[in-house]
Amino acid sequence: xxxxQKIREKKVPxxxxxxxxxxxxxxxxxxxxxxxxxxxxxxxxxxxxxKEGQKICVDGCPVGVNIPEFIKHIREGDxxxxxxxxxxxxxxxxxxxxxxxxxxxxxxxxxxxxRFEPVGIGRLERFVADWELARGVKIPEKAPPNGKKVxxxxxxxxxxxxxxxxxxxxxxxxxxxALHKPGGVLIYGIPEFRLPKRIVEAExxxxxxxxxxxxxxxxxxxxxxxEDLLKEYDAIFIGTGAGLPNWxxxxxxxxxxxxxxxxxxxxxxLMKAYLFPEYDTPIRIGERVATIGGGNVAMDCARTALRxxxxxxxIVYRRTEKEMPARAEEIERAKEEGVIFKLLTQPIRFIGxxxxxxxxMECVQMKLSEPDETGRRRPVxxxxxGFLMDVDTVVVxxxxxxxPLIPKTTPNxxxxxxxxxxVDEKQRTSIEKIFAGGDITTGNATVIxxxxxxxxxxxxIHEYLSGKx
Amino acid sequence: MYxxxxxxxxxxxxxxxxxxxxxxxxxxxxxxxxxxxxxxxxERIPLTITDWSKEEGTVTIVVLEAGKTTKELASMKxxxxxxxxxxxxxxxxxxxxxxxxAFVGGGVGIALIYPEVRAFKExxxxxxxxxxxxxxxxxIFEDExxxxxDELYVATDxxxxxxxxxxSDILKKLLEExxxxxxxxxxxxxxxxxxxxxxxxxxxxxxxxxxxxIMVDGTGMCGSCRVTVGGETKFVCVDGPEFDGHLVDFDNxxxxxxxxxxxxKIALERFLxxx
Numbered sequence: 001x002x003x004x005q006k007i008r009e010k011k012v013p014x015x016x017x018x019x020x021x022x023x024x025x026x027x028x029x030x031x032x033x034x035x036x037x038x039x040x041x042x043x044x045x046x047x048x049x050x051k052e053g054q055k056i057c058v059d060g061c062p063v064g065v066n067i068p069e070f071i072k073h074i075r076e077g078d079x080x081x082x083x084x085x086x087x088x089x090x091x092x093x094x095x096x097x098x099x100x101x102x103x104x105x106x107x108x109x110x111x112x113x114x115r116f117e118p119v120g121i122g123r124l125e126r127f128v129a130d131w132e133l134a135r136g137v138k139i140p141e142k143a144p145p146n147g148k149k150v151x152x153x154x155x156x157x158x159x160x161x162x163x164x165x166x167x168x169x170x171x172x173x174x175x176x177x178a179l180h181k182p183g184g185v186l187i188y189g190i191p192e193f194r195l196p197k198r199i200v201e202a203e204x205x206x207x208x209x210x211x212x213x214x215x216x217x218x219x220x221x222x223x224x225x226x227e228d229l230l231k232e233y234d235a236i237f238i239g240t241g242a243g244l245p246n247w248x249x250x251x252x253x254x255x256x257x258x259x260x261x262x263x264x265x266x267x268x269x270l271m272k273a274y275l276f277p278e279y280d281t282p283i284r285i286g287e288r289v290a291t292i293g294g295g296n297v298a299m300d301c302a303r304t305a306l307r308x309x310x311x312x313x314x315i316v317y318r319r320t321e322k323e324m325p326a327r328a329e330e331i332e333r334a335k336e337e338g339v340i341f342k343l344l345t346q347p348i349r350f351i352g353x354x355x356x357x358x359x360x361m362e363c364v365q366m367k368l369s370e371p372d373e374t375g376r377r378r379p380v381x382x383x384x385x386g387f388l389m390d391v392d393t394v395v396v397x398x399x400x401x402x403x404p405l406i407p408k409t410t411p412n413x414x415x416x417x418x419x420x421x422x423v424d425e426k427q428r429t430s431i432e433k434i435f436a437g438g439d440i441t442t443g444n445a446t447v448i449x450x451x452x453x454x455x456x457x458x459x460x461i462h463e464y465l466s467g468k469x
Numbered sequence: 470m471y472x473x474x475x476x477x478x479x480x481x482x483x484x485x486x487x488x489x490x491x492x493x494x495x496x497x498x499x500x501x502x503x504x505x506x507x508x509x510x511x512e513r514i515p516l517t518i519t520d521w522s523k524e525e526g527t528v529t530i531v532v533l534e535a536g537k538t539t540k541e542l543a544s545m546k547x548x549x550x551x552x553x554x555x556x557x558x559x560x561x562x563x564x565x566x567x568x569x570x571a572f573v574g575g576g577v578g579i580a581l582i583y584p585e586v587r588a589f590k591e592x593x594x595x596x597x598x599x600x601x602x603x604x605x606x607x608x609i610f611e612d613e614x615x616x617x618x619d620e621l622y623v624a625t626d627x628x629x630x631x632x633x634x635x636x637s638d639i640l641k642k643l644l645e646e647x648x649x650x651x652x653x654x655x656x657x658x659x660x661x662x663x664x665x666x667x668x669x670x671x672x673x674x675x676x677x678x679x680x681x682x683i684m685v686d687g688t689g690m691c692g693s694c695r696v697t698v699g700g701e702t703k704f705v706c707v708d709g710p711e712f713d714g715h716l717v718d719f720d721n722x723x724x725x726x727x728x729x730x731x732x733x734k735i736a737l738e739r740f741l742x743x744x
Contacts, residue, residue: 179686180513188686216553217553218492219556219558219688222557222558223493223556224496243688243689243690244689245691245692247702254695254702254721254725256728260691262690262691262692263693266685266686267685267691271512271513271685276732276736277739280510280512280537282732282733282736284728284729355724405688405689
């Protein structure tokens with residue numbers, strides 16, 4: 001390990017596009033570490049060993065990556081070794097290294113973080129993943145084909161992970177994707193400036209190289225049903241995500257200029273409306289754009305609006321910044337870019353012009369009272385605090401619910417109160433042979449949580465199919 | 470990739486394509502639609518399924534040249550490939566015996582009522598069909614519909630065939646004469662469907678319309694196609710495309726269909742000048 005050095009108190013800074021420049025383009029904001037930066041950051045790691053009654057980084061990782069070990073390899077300049085260790089557990093590291101909420105997972109348990117800034121685990125993961133992508137991805141050893149077939153429905157993070165793990169175990173896996181491009185929310189939802197599509201494409205390519213077949217343009221529940229698939233496959237994994245936009249349910253929500261976050265982001269990300277008219281799909285952006293909501297999706301929309309040319313982009317949220325579900329890093333970047341936060345504000349009505357376009361939003365001021373069932377303090381309206389806000393585009397980003405298409409078309413598939421498919425700890429549904437995981441079982445959560453569920457499901461499918469034969 | 474198996478000119482600006490899409494053909498039912506994307510830079514547009522053959526694995530669509538994408542599609546030839554073709558989407562029509570069913574088809578909507586007329590006929594209904602277009606050349610599927618219908622009425626805007634005027638005039642006359650009708654199914658321009666729904670309301674005749682809003686994914690994900698029906702927000706792609714015409718807020722739909730008029734013009738002009 002060489003002679004003892006004084007530990008850096010802060011993470012090696014991440015090179016970034018400056019805010020004034022980046023709001024004029026859709027290129028990635030965080031540019032990634034160089035090899036030197038990565039080695040220097042890796043040196044901050046204390047190489048903690050697991051200890052009874054004490055959590056370390058690994059305990060915070062939903063897929064259980066051996067974090068101290070891969071960081072050790074980076075420190076030694078062995079990037080190849082580092083990526084091998086990550087990929088034992090994580091099939092999509094270039095994605096996780098960009099969008100994981102590390103501060104609430106691995107980095108939250110970092111011992112160094114108790115005194116200084118935690119080790120930049122996410123940044124290091126991203127570095128080695130990108131390093132490998134640039135050199136050409138190696139395909140790991142696979143179990144020999146076992147003659148069993150598994151269908152995976154949906155090619156988002158849950159589906160890709162389940163498919164990759166099952167392929168490694170020797171299964172013949174086919175993914176069915178409803179849209180024309182695989183990746184699910186990674187493609188239609190998360191913007192280019194946060195997760196470049198070439199990265200998603202490269203990770204999807206890796207899954208294909210493992211032998212997974214991906215069939216696009218297949219809407220399961222319409223083009224084929226789960227019952228059809230059961231005739232052909234030994235098991236099915238459903239990872240169709242939370243594709244159903246939630247609405248405020250207030251007057252004027254169907255006015256022109258009011259988008260769901262899904263529509264706004266799908267037009268821009270999947271359909272590349274920011275390149276209209278080179279690409280055929282248009283998007284309309286006004287001068288004053290209000291995004292309703294306080295999650296990562298809301299931040300993505302508000303920042304996308306700036307890049308599309310909005311003069312003022314607002315986040316309108318009914319609680320305070322402290323209760324926002326968005327990652328601190330995303331809130332910070334939105335602020336740097338000039339997004340204006342209107343907190344403790346709740347829209348109650350949209351007002352349109354004579355042609356049916358939204359022109360104003362009536363809001364009430366809120367205050368926080370006692371905590372609700374989620375532990376966050378409940379916002380209540382302040383009587384007589386109503387005011388009007390001029391807006392010409394509104395994006396409703398208050399969450400998504402599980403996609404109802406498969407539950408609706410699959411008899412006996414049990415669902416919960418919000419339409420989520422009910423599963424046990426092994427991701428098993430109420431129907432034999434059918435497993436589910438990701439946002440379809442939880443409502444909208446994180447990419448890494450979906451991947452964790454995909455992993456558990458792959459393991460459970462393997463147990464089920466190998467035990468049965 | 471989905472191969473265009475055959476192409477037929479139905480009128481100067483209306484083309485019919487048979488596309489090889491066996492999975493869609495295997496599941497298609499009257500009233501459903503597909504979404505296609507022509508190429509890597511293309512938009513996703515919905516088109517109603519006109520016909521299908523499980524045996525051939527083909528799906529037939531009829532396209533009226535209007536904007537950039539429909540003009541581009543119309544320029545494609547037999548043997549060409551459409552990049553994406555997904556479906557069948559939406560809920561199928563509720564085909565059953567009602568008694569006498571009056572179908573009203575306007576413009577390219579005529580092609581869309583064809584599979585429903587066939588299915589409702591097979592279900593034992595008496596069929597009255599009223600079709601209309603700007604001029605007689607645009608009266609597509611007239612022969613096919615004539616064979617399936619117990620009564621067929623024709624209207625043209627320019628008096629080149631049949632009644633000089635609108636399809637709604639014909640339905641109005643039939644209703645005023647006391648013709649017994651149990652169900653009306655109207656497919657065509659939004660304004661036509663609105664007029665027909667207003668016409669049947671005082672008679673209390675159930676009226677089904679097939680809506681054609683702007684869609685993106687077509688699977689219930691984005692809400693671009695949302696309309697107000699009976700005071701509730703519905704997604705046409707998954708809750709429709711057919712709704713009770715007496716409950717649809719047509720003015721909201723008309724306004725929503727005009728969202729991208731300017732962009733549609735830009736795209737079309739660019740296509741016509743660049744090809």
